[in-house]
Amino acid sequence: MLEVKSLSVHFSTADGDVKAVDNVSFSIKPGETLGIVGESGSGKSVTALSIMQLNASPPCNYPSGEILFKGKDLLKAKEKELQKIRGNDIAMIFQDPMTSLNPVFTVGSQIIESIRKHQNVSKKEAKRRAIEMLTDVGIAHPEKRMKEYPHQYSGGMRQRAMIAMALSCNPKLLIADEPTTALDVTIQAQLLELMQNLQEKYGMAIIMITHDLGVVARIADRILVMYGGTIVEKGKTLDIFYEPLMPYSWSLMQSIPNPQPGKREKLVPVPGQPPNLLHLPEGCRFQPRCPFAREECKKINPPLTEKTSGHSASCILTPEEIKDEISKFKRGRGVI
Amino acid sequence: MLKYIIKRLLSLIPVVLIVGIIVFVVIHLIPGDPAQVMLGQSATDEQVESLRKELGLDQPIIIQFFTWFGDILQGNLGHSVFSNKPVLDLILERIGPTISLTVLATTVSLLIAIPSAIFAVWKRNSFLDPLFMSGTLLGVSIPNFWLALLLILCFGVTFQWFPVAGYQPISAGFWPWLSHLILPAVVLSVQQIGIIARMLRDGMLEVVNQDYIRTAKAKGLVERIVLMKHAFLNAMIPTTTVIGTSIALLLGGAVVTETVFAIPGLGRLIIDSISSRDYPVLQGSVLFVAGVYVLVNLIVDIVYAFLDPRIRYD
Numbered sequence: 093m094l095e096v097k098s099l100s101v102h103f104s105t106a107d108g109d110v111k112a113v114d115n116v117s118f119s120i121k122p123g124e125t126l127g128i129v130g131e132s133g134s135g136k137s138v139t140a141l142s143i144m145q146l147n148a149s150p151p152c153n154y155p156s157g158e159i160l161f162k163g164k165d166l167l168k169a170k171e172k173e174l175q176k177i178r179g180n181d182i183a184m185i186f187q188d189p190m191t192s193l194n195p196v197f198t199v200g201s202q203i204i205e206s207i208r209k210h211q212n213v214s215k216k217e218a219k220r221r222a223i224e225m226l227t228d229v230g231i232a233h234p235e236k237r238m239k240e241y242p243h244q245y246s247g248g249m250r251q252r253a254m255i256a257m258a259l260s261c262n263p264k265l266l267i268a269d270e271p272t273t274a275l276d277v278t279i280q281a282q283l284l285e286l287m288q289n290l291q292e293k294y295g296m297a298i299i300m301i302t303h304d305l306g307v308v309a310r311i312a313d314r315i316l317v318m319y320g321g322t323i324v325e326k327g328k329t330l331d332i333f334y335e336p337l338m339p340y341s342w343s344l345m346q347s348i349p350n351p352q353p354g355k356r357e358k359l360v361p362v363p364g365q366p367p368n369l370l371h372l373p374e375g376c377r378f379q380p381r382c383p384f385a386r387e388e389c390k391k392i393n394p395p396l397t398e399k400t401s402g403h404s405a406s407c408i409l410t411p412e413e414i415k416d417e418i419s420k421f422k423r424g425r426g427v428i
Numbered sequence: 429m430l431k432y433i434i435k436r437l438l439s440l441i442p443v444v445l446i447v448g449i450i451v452f453v454v455i456h457l458i459p460g461d462p463a464q465v466m467l468g469q470s471a472t473d474e475q476v477e478s479l480r481k482e483l484g485l486d487q488p489i490i491i492q493f494f495t496w497f498g499d500i501l502q503g504n505l506g507h508s509v510f511s512n513k514p515v516l517d518l519i520l521e522r523i524g525p526t527i528s529l530t531v532l533a534t535t536v537s538l539l540i541a542i543p544s545a546i547f548a549v550w551k552r553n554s555f556l557d558p559l560f561m562s563g564t565l566l567g568v569s570i571p572n573f574w575l576a577l578l579l580i581l582c583f584g585v586t587f588q589w590f591p592v593a594g595y596q597p598i599s600a601g602f603w604p605w606l607s608h609l610i611l612p613a614v615v616l617s618v619q620q621i622g623i624i625a626r627m628l629r630d631g632m633l634e635v636v637n638q639d640y641i642r643t644a645k646a647k648g649l650v651e652r653i654v655l656m657k658h659a660f661l662n663a664m665i666p667t668t669t670v671i672g673t674s675i676a677l678l679l680g681g682a683v684v685t686e687t688v689f690a691i692p693g694l695g696r697l698i699i700d701s702i703s704s705r706d707y708p709v710l711q712g713s714v715l716f717v718a719g720v721y722v723l724v725n726l727i728v729d730i731v732y733a734f735l736d737p738r739i740r741y742d
Contacts, residue, residue: 146645150553171651179648186646191639195738196661206647241737257647 093297094143094182094265095119099157101138104150110369112138114321115156122264125291125298127312127329129305129344133366135321136301140267142167143299144184145174161265180210183258187270189250193242200226200238203257210261225256228293230286248279255287259294266291267299272307284311305348309333317341320367320377323396327403337405337414339385340378358425376407384409384417429733429740436729440722447718448497454714455707456489466509466705479509483708505712510704515712518697525595526693528605529686530678532613537620538671544621545628549636550655560629567622576615576688583611593690612689616682620674627670631663638662665735672728679724680717 101113113135120126128136141147143159145166159166161177169177178184186192194202203222207213213221219238226234229252242250251271258266268287272280288311291298300312308315308329315332317325317340325338336342346360364381367373373380379389389408396406407414463479464471480486484495499506505515548560584592590611596604635641636659644658645651681695694713701709733740 144646146642175648175650177648178646184646186639186643188639192643194640194644194658194662196736197658198737205649209648241741243738244741254643257643 093120093122093162095158095160096139096143097158097160099139099142099159100155101135101142101147101152102155103152105370108370111321111372112152112369113142116318116321116323118316118323118326120265120297120299122297123291123295125300125311125313127308127315128299128301128318129303129308129315129341130318131303131344131362131366133369134318136303136318137269139318140184140269140299140301143267144178144182145169146178146184176210179206179258179263180261181263182265182267183261183263184267184269185251185254185258185271188274189247189254189271190274192254193245193250195242198239198241199245199253200240203238203253203260206257207260221260222256225260226253228259228290229253229256230282231256247275248283251275251279251283252286255283255290259290259296262294263296265297265299267301269301270303271300273302273304280307287311305333305345317344320372321369322377322406324378324407325403325405326396327405331400331403335400335403335411335415337399337403337411338378338407339382339409339414339417341405342414342418343381343383383421384414432733432740433730436726440726443722444719447715447722448500449493451711451715451718452493452496455711461485466707468705500715505715506708508709509706515709518709519694519713519716522692522694522697524597525686525691526679526681526695528598529609529612529616529682529691529693530675532606532609533616533620533678534671534675536613537617537624537674540617541621541625542628545625545632546655546660548625548629549632549659550651552633552636561626564622564626564629567618568626569622570618572615572619572682572684573688575618576612576685579611579615580688593688595689595691595693608689608691612682612685612691615685616678620678623674624667624670628663628667631666632659635659635662661735665732668728668731668735672724672731676721676724679720681713 096119097117099113099116100111103110103112116135116139118126128139130136138147138152142154143161143166154167157167161182164173166174166177193199197205200219200222203225204215204218207218207221208215211218223234223238226237231237231249231252237245242253245253255271266287271287272283275283284307287298290296298311300308302308312329315325315327315329316323317332317338319340325332325336325341327337332341333345336345340362343360343362347362349359362381363383367377367380375388375390376382376385376393379385382389386408392408394406394408396404398404399411409417461476461480463476463483463485467475467479484492487495496506503516505519507514508518511518544560548557551557580592583589590607594608596608598605632655636655641654641658644654649658679694681693681698683695683699685691686693686695687699694717698710698713698717700706701713
């Protein structure tokens, strides 16, 4: 349905071009959930905003690549065509629900605005649909809540309202850019469940962007791991969690606390800083922080290659070598 | 909403009281006896004494203040020393031209400032923005009197499109009224446009980077609606203050412009009362101007509440 082919996104700054996204390719099928994981500055959000063509341009430019949606290249589409796609075929929800709704309009009017923009329906019909959407996302007393302003909603409710707005035109693809990051854990869980239920009901595909591995583990079918603007590992969710083929993905998982009673394991942070996108390191981008780095890693930047069926990674180590390194590392820490 | 307005109204009471004290004290800060100062060097002791009695200057100062303030609360601002007319009547005579000028100048400035600011934000990445910025800077920095003289010279003397000076009330006909006010209104609006347009542009540029503007774009809205509906209303909240202040400034009398164009407005009344040492008139009109400021601020607060639901529902 959506295919991104060798997309690069650069931002021109006074110090030179920042290569925020570098040669990224992936695709998503109807009804599928794709997780994009990575730390801050890895290019997740920029990739998502590129699909919507919502990166501030200038300074953003696209030196190469194609984003094919229903056979049309969104990078070459005219603003008018994009406006027909945004909110209608592809909808997006954002990280901070506190600031994502316009404070001076009622929540209802903002949902109705979206419906009336894309569907040729009367005000009354749009209102009925908006109430239905608010009911669908689990907001009680939707008629009354329609007339309220965003500041009268709690954070979780605002994100629900954002989801209602995003799904109001029945999009084929929902891009969720860290939708639960700003919310507390119980609300997070409720929202993820809600999104899964709505996906079943409406059948849209979801791109879930997050740095929270717990979130993707829960809802994603496939995962892209991004680092320094590139995809470093790509595969089915279970494969990546049980058999990471790129040391970075493994390091990320090591940094999650494991809440098992009786087990006292120290958290292992990923050492060092994310790469400077203005001056990328020689060789593999992760090499300066990689616990398994070898001499040749400083010279070769390994491309993303398929290592096992449907599971690609960009690392010169073979799956067996990585497995060895991991068990060696664990033995060194006294954990088997 | 009603509660909000009542709260605002109540908060005006101490402001009015403080303004009253300041205006009252100022006249007592003038060195020497106010009655003597008013009447000048040539006055006899009897004249001074009778004026002191008339003005109540022989009473203790606290009593003087409360008598004076009590009179004001009843709408009695005292009498002019010269014409012996009630000060309130003098002010009301002069308020017509000032209001006319304020309404006209403000209308012109809003009609120009708002669209040009939106346009500048829309074309923010082109050469038009620096052009707009220097235009507003020019508007703010051009001296009033110089622009006034220039316009009189050009449109009054050379082309003879508009009268050079003077004022006609609207009862004398729409065109005579308008033609006398066009040049002064333009002079006053040039400065207002500069301030309002710049404020609105800055406000909108700040709003344009907000998350909810990205949401509006993600909904597929056209840039025009995103700017004119979603960004504009939010940016109007801070801009309202500036518009309110500049309206209050004009209502308080555009002293220089009224003088250059010989418009019998409030500003002229104040200037005249200073040069003729007509202190009751001066006191009364300063108090009146202060009252106008307070009232305009109240209106601004109410407009705020209309624009921003967060204030309305607080």
